Amino acid sequence: MESGVSWSGHERNVAWLQAGAGRFVDVSAISGLDQVEDGRVALRCDWDGDGDLDLWLRFRSGPTLRYMENRADPDRHVAFEPGRPGASVLVETSLGEESTRTLLQTRTADGYLAGVRPRAVLALRPGEEVLGAEGLAERNLQVVTRPSGKKAPEAGSLPAQDLPGRVVLRSPLPLPPARLRELGFRSGRPQLLVVADPECQVCAEVLPSAIEAIEEDSRLGLTRLNTGNKVDGPAVRWASTTAAHILGPGAELDTPLSLLIGPGGRLQTILVGALEWDEMSQDLEWYALAPVQGALRSCLDPPGASRWFHGMARSGAPLAQELLEAGFDSEAAFYSK
Secondary structure (H helix, E strand, O other), X not given: OOOOOOOOOOOOOOOEEEEEOOEEEEOHXXXXXXXXXXXXXEEEEXXXXXXXXXXXXXXXXXXXXXXXXXXXXXXXEEEEOOOOOOOXXXXXXXXXXXXXXXXXXXXXXXXXXXXXXXXXXXXXXXXOEEEEEEOOOHHHEEEEEOOOOOOOOOOOOOOOOOOXXXXXXXXXXXXXXXXXXXXXXXXXXXXXXXXXXXXXXXXXXXXXXXXXXXXXXXXXXXEEEEOOOHHHHHHHHHHHHHHHHHHOOOOOOOOOEEEEEOOOOEEEEEEEOOOOHHHHHHHHHHHHHOOOOHHHHHOOOOOOEEEOOOOOOOOOHHHHHHHHHOOOHHHHHHHHO
16 A cells, blocks of 8 residues: 555446346446545445435545435335344335335444444335334334425534644645745745635634744745735635645635645645644644654544545546646646656
8 A cells, every 4th residue: 555556456446236137237437436546445324314325435545535425315214223233124015016025134234344323224115105014023113204395304413523624634745846936935844825815704813813923933934825816816726726626525615724835845734714823833743844654644633634545656637637627737737747
């Protein structure tokens, strides 16, 4: 892993759909499961409680965790939750003149290296009715009805974290030299890039004291960008595009946005939201002045999330494409090499 070698040749992940009669259909691309990251865990579970199975995917490379929500939107489903793993029940349903028997079983593991809570669900088709169940008492089954037109409940048990959000790159990302020169970066000296917004209340309340402390530290250079300044526009868009790519699909950026660049011109950490000097000085010590290596980068401080495995050969093609679409041709060429 440290040398970038892949057991499976860096190909995309593959998903097969059982089509009956011993046949399987490749649905990798159409299902969105053909990610390029090095997959390690695939877990099916009804995470949002709407009766269909959602997916949690875990990768060695980043983004290391991805949630895919099933939007089939069934109005009714059967929930089987006996309170212990290993239990099973045979559910008989009817749809018109057709009857079907389905085995629902709770398990402690589902998929490669994955674990689930002891709960199983069966989405009912329109007009399908439950005739009975064998194996456990009726009280272990529940037919759940959601009125038509109502949205499925949000995944409320997902851990919610208010800003600030902090990301530590296990394998720091090289940044285009020409862009760094425009930002005033000097080789051999760490630099902090801070993007603020004139309408941002957090920027007005928190940034002044943090900026004052940063400017007093001779070890760290500082570049300030403002979204309300037209001259800063290109640099703001470049920083936002790069940060959004690292944070992954669905990431929400906010101001202030702070990028800590190491003395070698590599992006070390990203901070979205309130900028605290105590935390930034800690990142300066750990990740820029005397950087630790590999997985330890995310273990030093529990709030730090990681992207990419240290030393993994990372393709710059996806970032190059995003930068190209944003109009940054020279920066895209840097990652296309």
